[in-house]
Structures are given as structure tokens and as C-alpha cells.
């Protein structure tokens with residue numbers, strides 16, 4: 452394997468409602484993070500996995516993941532970007548492809564990990580998995596008045612894992628300013644081309660209670 456995968460898992464899960472940090476909440480009897488790491492580890496290209504855990508749960512997460520796959524666990528930060536930076540700093544010498552994933556995308560198929568890594572291997576600096584946007588999108592003002600309709604055909608919903616040539620991701624994080632919601636955004640700011648590959652509906656981000664119910668259902672039908 453020539454790939455390191457960073458798995459930020461230090462978020463609270465506010466939108467999921469009160470409870471444990473989201474990555475530690477159960478999905479079909481196992482924590483979301485266990486599902487996510489198991490699928491990442493099943494991708495043949497993966498050499499190294501680094502998880503950024505909630506700072507108070509680092510030891511518990513190490514114990515939880517030990518039977519699942521060999522992983523390095525570091526404390527995450529207050530923002531996702533800080534958690535990614537902490538995980539990136541823990542990647543050993545070797546892997547020249549780095550993927551940044553979300554623990555919350557717990558059902559992401561190993562095939563998607565492989566296809567993102569393959570596109571980097573093919574020579575792209577930065578690769579993101581995307582899906583078409585299905586809803587009509589309106590731009591609104593502060594009073595919720597419609598300003599206009601956005602051309603949906605030119606829009607994409609972005610998933611993880613996002614893949615990078617290691618040096619590109621390291622440079623982007625060195626220059627990171629305002630917190631963005633994804634790593635490709637940092638790379639775009641460096642003026643580096645970002646390429647899209649087809650995403651997967653199974654890579655949905657478990658964000659709200661509805662998503663957790665959907666994931667439970669997908670697992671019960673064999674996902």
C-alpha cells in the first residue's frame with residue numbers, strides 16, 4: 452500500500468442530538484468509527500490509518516479500534532481542519548498519497564477509497580468524489596427572499612475520502628487560514644487543480660438522526 456488515510460473523528464455531533472461524540476455513537480451495535488475504519492482498512496492500497504479522536508477519548512478509541520485494524524490515534528482539535536492537521540502530522544515517512552475521510556461517512560465502500568487513490572496515482576494532485584445535485588437550488592437573502600435559481604447542472608455535492616499528493620496536502624495545511632469544511636478547499640486556494648471522480652450514495656455523511664436511521668436500514672439490507 453502507498454496510501455495513508457486520515458480519519459477525523461473528533462466532532463461532537465451536535466446535529467445528531469445529545470449524546471456521546473458522533474464517531475462513538477452506535478450504528479447497528481458498533482460505533483460509527485468502527486464501521487468507517489473497517490471499510491477503509493479493507494481497501495488494498497491502504498498502508499496507514501490515522502484517526503483524530505475526541506481529546507478525552509484517545510485511549511478508549513485506541514482500545515476500540517485495536518481489534519479492527521492497525522491504526523494510530525491522535526487527539527483532534529476544536530475544528531475539523533485542526534483534527535486533520537493533527538492526523539497529518541502523525542503520518543510516518545512512506546505513503547505519498549494521503550486521503551482525508553470523515554468518520555461520519557461510516558458506510559463508504561472500500562472501492563471508493565481505491566478509485567480516489569487510483570486517480571492520484573494516475574497523476575492528479577487532488578481528487579474529490581462527487582454526486583450530482585438532485586434538488587433545485589435557490590440563492591436567498593437574509594429575509595429568505597429568493598434572489599435567483601442556480602444552474603444545478605454545474606453543481607456537485609462533495610464527499611470524502613478526498614485524495615491528495617502528500618506534498619500538496621502538507622503545503623495547503625501549512626498555508627491554511629480560515630476554517631473550511633473540506634481539504635480540497637485549501638488546495639483550491641493554492642491554485643492547484645482539483646479533479647472530480649464519481650462518488651457513492653453509500654458515502655453519505657451521517658449528520659442528522661434521519662441519516663442514522665437510513666444507515667441502519669442500509670446495513671440491515673446488506674450494505
Ligand code: CTP
Pocket residue numbers: 458459460461462463464465466467473474503527528529530531532534535553554555556656657658
Ligand atoms: N471532526 C473532527 N474534529 C472536529 C469537528 C469535526 O474530527 N473538531 C470530524 C467529525 O468527527 C466528522 C467529520 O469531521 O467525522 C465531519 O464533521 P461533521 O459531520 O460536521 O461532524 P460533527 O462536527 O461531529 O457534527 P456536528 O457539526 O453536527 O457537531
Ligand code: MG
Pocket residue numbers: 462
Ligand atoms: Mg461539524
